[in-house]
Amino acid sequence: MLTYPKIVAFDLxxxxxxxxxxxxxxxxxxxPHQKEDNLEYVTHNGQHSVRDKRNHQNNVILATDFPRIITELVMRDVHIAIVSRNTDKALCDRALYYFQAKDPKTKEDRSIIEYIEYDEVKNESKLNHFHRIKGWSGLPYHEMLIFDDLPLNLEVETWEGVTFKLITHKTGITWDDFMSGISEWRGNQRINVPFNSDFRLLDPHPNKMLIGYVGTDIDGAKAYAAGERRPFSKTTRPARWGYGLYVADNPQVAMFFAQWKRDKNISQLRVCKVYARxxxxxxxKLAKVWFWPNPAYMTDNxxxxxxxxxSKQLELDKHLQEAFDVKKPYxxxxxxxxxxxxxxxxxxxxINPNKRFNEMVIYPQIQDALMYGHVLTLTEARKIHMTGKLPKIQYEHHVKDWNIVVPPATKQDCERRGEHNFFK
Structure with a gap:
């Protein structure tokens, strides 16, 4: 049975x-004083538009497939939201009143505004829009999908877990965009393994797997132990592949990042063993790619x-899909x-100064869906490491077992660096 998000939102x-x-x-x-009353609806060559009665060049044209998309969502009992930073809500609402979509139950055309359950038109961060939608609906962010033409609004996916689909066509959303967004949302659901916090059980996640280590502080450790992402905060710590959880296969690398650019109070420093649930x-079920450090796709946060x-994050997503068929979530x-x-x-x-080290980047939606951490203090991690009970995982040895795509350019980069036959 095909599933749909509980809420689908559209920018205007x-x-x-x-x-x-x-x-x-x-x-x-x-x-006078009522700009929305100065709009008029016109059709021309199959296009539907609204325009200023006095200045016909001041107009907007409805995306051709938008009414069909609205009808599909209504048929699937999906809640529809508008999330726009336009500064004139009354004007936008009037345009949505003029534009129509077919009601799948009555087969009659109705104003699109009648299908809208959450009407967020306000010039502010879309994080705020979705905070209100979540409060009103009571639904979790991972049950939501947004279509938007501005890369900046990817923040709703990065920080809250709303699936984000970028619209790149100059003529607005298409049916293919819509189906691609639905497919991406479904991909996020396929990897979702609910976190079991009932620690009365001998092992809440009996099929778990250790996949690496991360160095953090006490607040980050609490979030990871609860199966949650770290709360967002502005940081001077670089994130060269975009915002995510940077995991090491070498526990000593995690110990370094637990301390680097942090408060030197050792009691606040933690090392987490990172598990897939x-x-x-x-x-x-989760795509993986080993990518060489290509500056064209790296971020400077x-x-x-x-x-x-x-924009860089979305360019990387697009490149990996087009070049290697690696699709989100990855x-x-x-x-x-x-x-x-x-x-x-x-x-x-x-740590050997003559060798590079491995890193694994787990993006926030994947953290939400599949990961959790077992917390050690830095002191505990050092002691356990000395006993040999914090093993190096060596990601390069798991390429086949974990189904990691390794592009030729990645292998060539290793050869240039003297890392011969690195992927055995």
Whole structure:
């Protein structure tokens, strides 16, 4: 049985319709002080549009497939939301009143505004829009999907777990965009293994699998232990593949990142053993790719704007899908250069300075769906490591077992670095 999100949301300008319904362009009003009363509906060559009665160039044209999409969602009993940063809600609502979609039950056309259950038109972060929708609906973010033409709004996926589908067509959303977004949302659901917090059980996740280690502070550790992502905060710690959980296969690397650029109070530092809640889901239902450090697709979260960071992340997603058929949700593996501070005595590490180390990037939606952490203090981790009971996992040895796609360019990068036959 095909499943659908509980809530599907649409941006307006550039998504539901193309061009910008700009209230500031309404100058010579037919009806003073009521810009929405100066709109009129017109059709031409099968296109549906609304325009300024006095200035016909001030118009928006409905995306051709949008009425069909609305009808499909109504037929599937999906709640429909509008989430737009347009500054004139009354104007947008009037446009949605003029545009129509067929009611699948009565077969009659009705104003699209009548199908809208959550009407969020306000010039503010879409995180705020979705916070209100979640409060009103009582539904979790992972049951929601948004279509939007601005990369910046990827933040609702990054920080809250709403599936985000970018619209790139100048003429707004298409049916193919819609089905692609639904498919991506379904992919996120396929890897969802609910976190079992009942620790009265001998093992709440008996099919779990250790997949690496992460260094963090006490707040991050609490979130990971509860099967949650770390709460967002502005950081000076680089995230070169976008925002996510950066996991090491070497526990000493995790110990380094537990300390690097953090408060030196050792009582606040933690190392988490990172587990997949279900090994079969991790191995067989989740896409994985080992990508070489290509600057064209790497982010600079310290110096870049939110828009630039989101754009880079979406460019990486697009490249991996088009070049290697790796579709979201996916995990990314890469090699990272040795960092000189790793050799400083204060960190108490013995990491080979002549070798790169492995990293695995788990993006937030995958954290929500499949991961959790077992927490150790830094002191505990050091002691256990000395006994040999925190083993190196060596991701390169699991390429076949974990179904990791390794592009030729990645192998060539390893050869150039003297890492011959790295992927055995």
């Amino acid at each position: 300008d550039g998504t539901a319709w193309y061009q910008w319904l700009n209230g500031k362009k309404f100058k010579n009003l037919v009806v 279900d090994r079969d889901t991790f191995k067989n 310290v110096h870049s704007s939110k828009q630039q960071i989101a 995990i990314l593996f890469s090699r990272h250069n040795y960092m000189p501070p790793m050799g400083q005595q204060e960190y108490q590490l013995s």
